[in-house]
Amino acid sequence: MFSIQSSSLDLTALRQQMADPACGALVVFEGLVRNHHEGRDVEKLHYTHHPVLAQKEGERIVTETMEKFPSVKALAIHRIGTLEIGECAVVTLTSSAHREAAFEANRFLIDSIKACVPIWKQETYSSGEVEWTSPCPNCGPVPH
Numbered sequence: 107m108f109s110i111q112s113s114s115l116d117l118t119a120l121r122q123q124m125a126d127p128a129c130g131a132l133v134v135f136e137g138l139v140r141n142h143h144e145g146r147d148v149e150k151l152h153y154t155h156h157p158v159l160a161q162k163e164g165e166r167i168v169t170e171t172m173e174k175f176p177s178v179k180a181l182a183i184h185r186i187g188t189l190e191i192g193e194c195a196v197v198t199l200t201s202s203a204h205r206e207a208a209f210e211a212n213r214f215l216i217d218s219i220k221a222c223v224p225i226w227k228q229e230t231y232s233s234g235e236v237e238w239t240s241p242c243p244n245c246g247p248v249p250h
Contacts, residue, residue, distance in 0.1 A: 108164030110155060110225075112187040115194045124181060124201050131205040133212040137196040139189045147232035153186045153195065156224040160184075167218045171200070175211040178202045182219055196220075 117134070124132055139151050164182060171180045182198045189195055198215045202208040226240045 108161070108168045108182050110157070110160055110164070110184050110186055112185065115183055115185065115197050117194075117197065120181065120183070120197065120199055124179060124199050126179065126201055128203060129179070129201040129208075130203055131208040132199065132201045133205070133208040135196075135198045135212055135216050136194045137216070139191050139193050139195055141191045143229055143231075146235075148191070149230045149232055150188055150190055151195065152188045152228040152230070153184070154226050154228070155184075155186050159224050163223045164219065167215065167222060170218070171211050171215045174214065175200075175202070175207050177204075177207050178211040180211060180215055182215055184219065184223065184225055186225070 117136070121132065121134070139148075141148050164184070168180050168182055172178055179201045180199070182196070184196045185194070196216070196219065198212055198219070200208045200212040200215060202211065224240070226238055228236060228238050230236050
């Protein structure tokens with residue numbers, strides 16, 4: 107499952123959703139808003155997305171992850187809207203009977219999301235400068 111939401115992420119609920127007595131490993135990656143980027147002080151981030159394409163691509167990546175790692179269950183959620191320093195922007199969860207597959211699948215999942223899902227990030231710096239970036243090379247300019 108892949109979803110995009112504007113509200114805070116409930117990690118306890120997500121862990122419960124991934125609960126499976128056959129799985130001995132659960133890997134959780136949390137992408138947090140940090141206070142710096144390339145030597146500049148960051149005050150906050152704002153994420154926007156292409157609703158239809160982002161959802162479709164995210165779902166494709168979760169499906170691909172579970173096909174590439176057949177023993178793994180996978181789940182990912184990305185936030186949109188304005189996030190403050192320390193807030194969780196993205197979370198990926200993978201579970202498997204053994205840790206190796208869960209770790210490998212989680213790295214594949216987050217790397218694919220960051221590279222391919224049309225989500226744009228606006229960084230606001232302490233200098234007042236604002237900069238838009240897209241991790242996805244195929245996403246193009248920020249939609250207005």
